[in-house]
Amino acid sequence: MAKVFPFRGYIYNKKKMKDYGLVLTQPYDKIDERQQNVYYGKSKYNIVRVIKGKELKGDREGNNKYTRAARFLNDWIKKKVVVQDKKPAIYAYNQSYSDNGIWRTRRGFIALGRLAGFGSGGVHAHERTLLKPKQDRLNLMRQVGGTAGQIFMLYSDPEGQTNKVLDSATGRKKADFEARDEYGEVHRIWKITQPNLIKKIAQVMARKDIFIADGHHRYETAVNYRNEMAKQKKKCQGTESYLNRMMTFINMDAAGLTIFPTHRLVFGLKKFSFKKLEKKLAPHFYIDEFSFSGPSGEKIARRELVAALRAGRYGSHCFGLMVKGVKKYFLLTLKDEKVMDRVIKEKHSSIWKRLDVTILHSFILDGMLGITKKKLERQTNVRYARHIDYAAKEVRRGKFQLAFLLNSTKMNEVKNVAASGERMPQKSTDFYPKLLSGIVISKINFKK
DSSP states (O other): OOOEEOBOOEEEOTTTOSOGGGTOBSOGGGOOHHHHHHHHHHOTTOTHHHHSOOOOTTOBTTBSHHHHHHHHHHHHHHTTSEEEOSSOBEEEEEEEEEETTEEEEEEEEEEEEEOOOBTTTSEEOOBOOOHHHHHHHHHHHHHHSEESSOOEEEEOOTTOHHHHHHHHHHTTOOOSEEEEOTTSOEEEEEEEOOHHHHHHHHHHHTTOOEEEEEOHHHHHHHHHHHHHHHHTTOOBOTTOSTTEEEEEEEETTSTTOEEEOOEEEEOOOTTOOHHHHHHHHTTTEEEEEEEOOHHHHHHHHHHHHHHHHHHTSSSSOEEEEEETTOSEEEEEEESOTTHHHHHOOSOOOHHHHTSHHHIIIIIIIITTTOOOHHHHHHTSSEEEESOHHHHHHHHHTTSOSEEEEOOOOOHHHHHHHHHTTOOBOTTOOEEESOOOBTSSBEEOOBOO
């Protein structure tokens, strides 16, 4: 079961930082080169220099983006740009955001969580991970000795016990920390230092299993780092130890939880023929067409496709399809989900086999286009996109051969797959909004 602890977090100094939006970032895996440059230009104290620093010509062992990250953070602490809280705290974390014009608030809390093995340790993963990001994060942790990025954890609390404690602690009090990010979302932090309230939260969480929503690479990296430090027989003081890792905990049964789909963009297929693909699809999918001509017609067709995708014609397993050079969009709807029992030979639950991402990856990408699991892991033929408008634009300009559009994975699917010990394909979920990096920083308190 989940063990959570207060800690003395490091937070940007109010006296030296008038606008927190200048120094905080999206999670490292959402930062591309363009966004990295934007963050670098916002402030010399932007946390991007720690979580995803630039690679420079002449980098070598002892002088690289990881060692620079450690120097940046230590220098900021020395200059009191970033200051450590005097009392251990659990940090209430509220995020207010617009979902299609409707403002919602997602509430959670930041604490140290005890690292445990998947399944038996009460921690459940739902997505597969890739080797390269884990190695990158491990190299960073070795130098920094802590983290500025969150792991997004879900737990089930239908009665809202923890949220009631958070409400009692925050009430109408002004937040200790408030920032508006580049998407207009408002992030607020309240420090909870009262021992009785911390104890109540810990007691509730001690009865809960937790599910990784976002941050699988970060969690597995923290476990690898823990094992590495234990092997070296490193000693720590208190709970600010490599045995624990900073996490944000959010009640999956509460309001404000949004999951977006992640769409697949396909490229690099040799001798690709859409006619051949269509022949393979036709026996198993209903195919609806949305023809267009000209920019205005394309926008109308795209809106109609998206509406049909969301509505789920004929059944629940639907995919949008865009094809390079074809002035039609397509809606693919699986005729009989039982076909997945024949497609997938490996031992998997019925729920896993009937996930939209499983159907797309196993039946279409692998079975019809030859994009195997190994190719997906190497990202040799597939890129990922959140926004449909971007996918359509990139296919029309010929950068990608195909775009497959998905509906969002459902919360009960995430929970059931994770609880059964299975993993969804990578990029199955996109929880929104993201947890900001740098909003609270944790460092391991090694014994000297």
